[in-house]
Amino acid sequence: MGPAGRGSVGRIVVVGASLAGLRAAEALRDEGFTGDLTLIGDEPHEPYDRPPLSKAVLSGWLTTDHTVLPRVRNIDARWLLGSAATGLDVPGRQVALADGRRVDFDRLLIATGTHARPWPERAGGGLHGVHVLRSRDDADRLRAALLSGPRRVLVIGGGFTGGEVASACRDLGLNVTVTQRSGAPLASALGGVIGRVAADLHRDAGVDLRLNTTVHALEGDPAGRLRRARLSDGTVLPAEVAVVATGAVANTEWLADSILAADHRGVRCDGACRALAADGTVVEDVFAAGDVARWPHPLFPGHPLRLDHWDNAVAQARTAAHNMTHDPLDHRIHQPLPAFWSNQFGVNLKSVGLPTIADQVVVTQGSFDQHRFVAAYGQRGRLVGAVAVDSPRVLNGYAALIEARAPFPPVLNAPDGPAQLDPVDAEFPHRASPEHSVTRDSSPHIPATAGPVLTAHQ
Amino acid sequence: MTTTTPCSATDLFTHVLRHGNRADPYPYFAQMRQQPVARMDDGTWLVSGYHEIAQLLHDPRISADRLNPQDAARPAARSLLVQDPPNHDQLRRLVTQEFIPRIMGMRDHIHAVVTQLLDAHTTPQPGQLDVVAELAYPLPVTVICELLGVPREDEPVFGSLARRLTRGLDPVDTQTDEEIHELQQARTELVQYLEVLIQQRHTAPGDDLLSGLMFSQDPSGGMGPVDLRVTLGLLLIAGHETTVNLIANGTLALLRNPEVLARLRNDPALATPLVEEVLRYDPPVQMSGRSTLADIDIAGTTIPKGARVRLVLAAGSRDAKRFPDPDRFVPDRPDNAHLGFGGGLHYCIGATLARAEAQIALTALARRLDSPRLVADPPPYRENTILRGPEHLMVSFDRLTPDVQAN
Structure with missing residues (x-):
């Protein structure tokens, strides 16, 4: 009908x-x-x-x-x-x-x-100065907090939202620390190899990046205002604003x-x-x-x-x-190729397909060192995703290859590609456990194949 | 054209190249799309389906280098139009950095040029106007010469060079030896002319695009002398030979659809989607060449590595698999992602400028021409297959009114 x-x-x-x-x-x-x-x-x-x-x-x-x-x-x-x-x-x-x-x-x-996954009350979630960023009211509150001139902003979680918040803080000239549970920012979305590029971007922009580090507790003064964070490595970090960016x-x-x-x-x-x-x-x-x-x-x-x-x-x-x-x-079947983008530290990141399920990654075009390249992601010999760093125009071509279930590594012979493609381990950390989660409801024991919940930005 | 036997891709392409079919190649494109990816007898592949073209425009296994076997006719230095990354990217970045800021905020100036061009023909009497010679051609030429910093008095020299060079974009095998020789002669003359211009800028830099390209502060370094000449040549041809057809083809569509003309007269906002529809329905650039760097499986066939590929943009933009009722001119067509500016890495750098020029020119024509009609339909067409458009577009009118309603 x-x-x-x-x-x-x-x-x-x-x-x-x-x-x-x-x-x-x-x-x-x-x-x-x-x-x-x-x-x-x-x-x-x-x-x-x-x-x-x-x-x-x-x-x-x-x-x-x-x-x-x-x-x-x-x-x-x-x-x-x-x-x-x-x-x-x-x-x-x-x-x-x-x-x-x-x-x-x-x-x-x-x-x-x-x-946004909230910070638990028992670990300081109710303190004044602790923010999340999901709604426009959240954004207004956080913007006002950043304008109040905090001496340091702590961003908990080095995913897309965390990176974008840290980038904005640096634009405003604020000191910012990012803690990341795994060995690189964006690691759970894009893997450790691309994550190292993200780490460079953070550090080049002047972000104090703490990898393999979590926040044990946020602590305040008697008036209930955030004053410091107690980190997993024992460090006590003074901070007046914290942004909890640990997923959705x-x-x-x-x-x-x-x-x-x-x-x-x-x-x-x-x-x-x-x-x-x-x-x-x-x-x-x-x-x-x-x-x-x-x-x-x-x-x-x-x-x-x-x-x-x-x-x-x-x-x-x-x-x-x-x-x-x-x-x-x-009825129509909903089967678009996943795609998203992020802008942080002056760099555009764009992704198609499903990098999170990949086991291998290879740079196929451009210059990894100059942070302008395309990386292809493969799972058991099949192309499943691609990420473009400051080269978004080429990504649609990869999308078509992913939809066509092209083999991995793909045969491209791209003129700006390496003479030979040598895939490496994509280095995804514990895929199913959300970064920095301190809640118990995040099902950390789901096997990787059961459900990568893509929690990209926005 | 017979309808009993299906034509081969080679035959269809031959029909398209034939000057007698220039006014309406679209029936041949429709036949082509029945096999959206097809090999011609000379080993070149014709791609005419929207989705197939869109895929190849973005495909990392595609090169913009035509691998033209006739090296003799190929210039030593090559423009970014036929270069791949990373060279292409660096050249394009330099051009973008210098070009885009200079075309921002140009709408008022474009409007002034249009007004001036039409004012020369304002009359309360019935008359005739060649829209190509009096508006569509001089408008983009004036603008690109101003941008580049070419002195106004040199424009005729520049313009004739552009016309001669444009023919070089057509398939080499359709050109006579004489034409190829003439082409090389034109290239030499262009280089000589540009050399003088470049020398002048060395001693007295200005704020024009040429000076900008020469003294770019880009960290990757500016443009060397060879790249500079070639890039200028590209901008020159692109500035002279594409927008003219967009404006002429748009005028033609308006005159063939008087109800659309009437709408545009009363609603200038219609100009924005209308120009997009011209770019879809009757695009100034009809095709674009590529070659393959690896085997490409597409549309049930395989284009082998090293093949030359001709993307028939004008055919793809009329693909019923993408556009409902594709052969109808719908000035406010929704979701109009046409292929008129190409796509992917080589997407037209001048798109913003071309759009502005066409929107303003067509709106002015709609407002100022009283009862316009075509003197000849179809109008006479130029020889060129790829940058296709009318040679002349004679329009008769009852009056050509002054610009009373400037905006």
Whole structure:
């Protein structure tokens, strides 16, 4: 049944009013949905763009007022902003809100995204000066803290967000220390080889980079203001601002009592964005998209994926909207090639495919020493990912090779490549354990093949 | 063209090269796309499908070096257009650093040049205008000469050199010995002319692009004398011979679609998507050459290592697998990721400038020409296959009004 039939009428509720929720709502109208459309968002703000928060906003090039997402079309929707969803009754077709309201639906899209993993209270998480960076309010608070002239900023976690925050701090002339559990920044996303380039970038920019180091506790003064951090190597580091950048946690608490298979790693769904029940069966009329969705990618079997990527949120929103308005026979499978980028320390990093599952890496083009190159990632003789450092234009070519399941190392003979490709170990640290996690819910014992949760930036 | 027997890639390409088909090569492109990657008898591969072209434009196994076997006709020094990384990247970076800042904020100036060019023909009487000779050609030429720092009085010399050199971009086997000889002669003259210009800058540097390229502060070092001459030659041809066709092809599309012309007259904002549609529907640069560095599996076949590849951009941008209703001119077409500026490493450096020039020129024509219509449809076309466009575009009108509504 196409948009002319059942798919075009009824009540659709979208929980989550950020990038995926907004784009899905727009796509629903594009698909011909003429029924009642409701968007529910826990934040009071209208949908905004997150990537600038850790870059232009912190550096002061942009205020958060300017991060509002452009509207592609009029969606004629009811907006329930500032009211978090707290429960889902699938059989009763109702979403419960924090303010006690209940919203009826015929079809539901879950696009609640993630939140930054918080620092535990018992280790100083409640101190004034301890920040996370996920929402625009987070960004406003952190920007204000950075402008207050702290003598040192501590960034806990050397992933993409951590690197971007540290980069912004250096732009502002602030002293900054980055602690990283493994032997290199970005190591869990891109491996140790590229991580060493990231380490150079940090140090060349004047960042005090502490590798193989974790934070045991944050400590404050009697007024509850952050004063110092106690590091795993015994060092006591004075700091007035700490930014906890230890990864993202899916916003699924509100689904705890539903029948859905949902946990901190995301909402399980199938390739058509249909949510799954705990027993693995499809839950009719409930869909998921964006950072919260965790689904099997045909190109990477055995790895249910959850992607914190801007492009994925948009694409998955469109696929979900199409499928919500069409019969299962006309459903599309969501199988975009993962892609994301980061700008830090004046360098553009762009990734396609799934470097995290690789066992080997090789520089295929450019100059590793000059920090302008492309690296290809292989898993058991197959090309699975590529990362471009300050050479983003060539990456689409690698994307096509990855989708074509090209062999690794790839035969390129690129004119700016080495005469012979000599792959080396990609040096991924304990893949499934999130860096710097001090919470106990991070399932450190999941085998590597069971689920690399890609927690890239934004 | 017969419809009973399917044409081979070689036959189709021969049809496309034929001057008699210049006005409308698109039916041949449509046939080509039935086999989006096809080998011609001379071993060159024709690629005409959108997705296949897009892939190869970005493919690391592709070289912009044409591996042209006729070395005799190949200049000793080569522009970044036909170079690969890392040389290409360094040259391009230098050009980008000097070129892009100089074209920012140029819209008002472009508008002034357009106004001036059309003011020369303003009349309350019915009349005729050759849009190519009076606007589409002189606009980009004036702008690129100003940017480069070529004295206005030298423009005729420069312009005729550009025209002669453009023919050199067409497939070598379509050129006569005489033409090849003429081409080398033109190259020599260009080098001589540029030498004088460069010498002048050495003694008296200005703030023009040429001075910028000569005295670049880039840490990788500036441009050597040979690269400098070749790069100037490239900018010269690109500045003279591409935007002219964009403006002319856009005018043609407007005159063939009067309802679009009327819309543009009342809604200048339409110019932005409209120019993108011209770049898709009737692109100034129709094809681009490459060669393969490794075997490439694509579209069910394998292009072997060392093959010459011709990416037919104009065919790809009309691929129904990518664009709904591809043969229709839709001025506000959504999601219009055309191939008009190429893609990947060699994506057109001048895209921003070309867009601005075309948007402003077409808007001015739409506003100022009262009841314009084509004198000849199709208009006469130039010989060139690759940088394809009308030789003249005679338009008759009831009035050519002054620019009352400058913005």
